[in-house]
Amino acid sequence: MFNVFVWALGIIVILFILGLLFMLLRKGLPNLTWDFLTGLPSEIEEGGGIGPALFNSFYILFLSLAISIPLGMAAGIYLAEFAPDNRFIGFIRICVEGLSSVPSIIFGLFGISLFVDIFQLDLTILGGAVSLAFLNLPMLTRVTEESLRSVPTELKNASFALGSTHLQTIRTVLIPVALNGIITGICLTAGRAFGESAVIILTAGVTTSGELWDFNLLSPGETLAVHLWYVQSEAIVPDAGDIAQKATAVLIMIVLAINLVFRVPLWIKARRMKG
Structure with missing residues (x-):
């Protein structure tokens, strides 16, 4: 009975997700064109595209990951392998876990205070990317630490027994074994x-350079998610509904593609190891 219940619940969840995707994609996906993907947005006339917003989405994502992945992995490695087991480190872990659950708008308010009020940079790609990196950093730190701690102790001891140093063990044993979990965390963070x-609206704005x-x-x-919010709530173009549907389809397909890009190499590697 328990197996039947679990299978039924799993099927219901899958059907719900498929139904949600169908509802969101059925109108926007068939109407996508290259001109829409590369065209400039329009404020008044219909037929505008999402080109600059789409480019900004990838640009800000790349910059934020370039900042947060090295720092997050370094912090996670330190907490898992080098940090002493005392109250201060325990307090640091609590702070990192707390930051992981802080609403994103708080990071946006921090970004606007730092870049707009203090550095007087106005709403910029730089402010949005760094603020987004701050948002990603706690999750990447926790994922890296937990992935490294899940590596069997026997592997570490075997590496030490063969004469490897601690850094060599981390580089050649721990990180390769924990790579699956680390990449999964990066994938979730990137999506x-x-x-x-919220962070982008407050730190990078709701416009593009054109x-x-x-x-x-x-x-x-302005990124694609911000453009979608703006078109749906503030825009006065006649075809705002059509733009929102097509932008939604693009956003969903790219997030799915990000998951595939990160996971396919892991699947291939796992199949080769089994073979």
């Missing part, structure tokens, strides 16, 4: 960051 809107490929870090950085 969350790509669809984040250029499709704008690498200037001090340009305004």
Whole structure:
């Protein structure tokens, strides 16, 4: 009876997710065009695209991950392998766990205070990327620490017995074994960051520079998620509903693609090891 209950619950969850995806994609996905993906947004006339917002989404995501992944992994490695077991480190772990559950808008308020009020940079891609990195950092730290702690102690001891140093053991044994969990955490973080809107609205703004490929870090950085919110709630273009549906389809498909890009190499590696 328990097996039947678990299978039924799993099937219901899968059907619910598939139904939700069908409802969100059925109108927007068939109407996607290259002009929509690369075109400039319009404030008044219909037929605008999402090109600059889509580029800013990938640009800010790349910058935030480039900042948060090295720092998060370094912090996680320190907490798992080097940090002493005392009250202060325990307090640090509690703080990291607390930051992981803080609403994203709090990081947005921190970013606007730091970059807009203190550094007088206005709403920029740089402020959005760094604020988003702060949002990602606690989760990456915890995922790295827990992944390293899940590695069997026998593997570490075997590496030490063969004469490896602690750093060599971390680099050649612990990280490769824990890589599956670390990449899963990066995947979840990247998907969350790509669809984040509250932080970007407060630190990067709701407009773009009007250029499709704008690498200037001090340009305004509206992303696709922010553009979707703006079109659905504030825009006055006649085809706002159609733009929102197509932008929703693009956002969902990219988040799914991010998960596949991160997970497919792990699946291939696992199959090779079994073979």
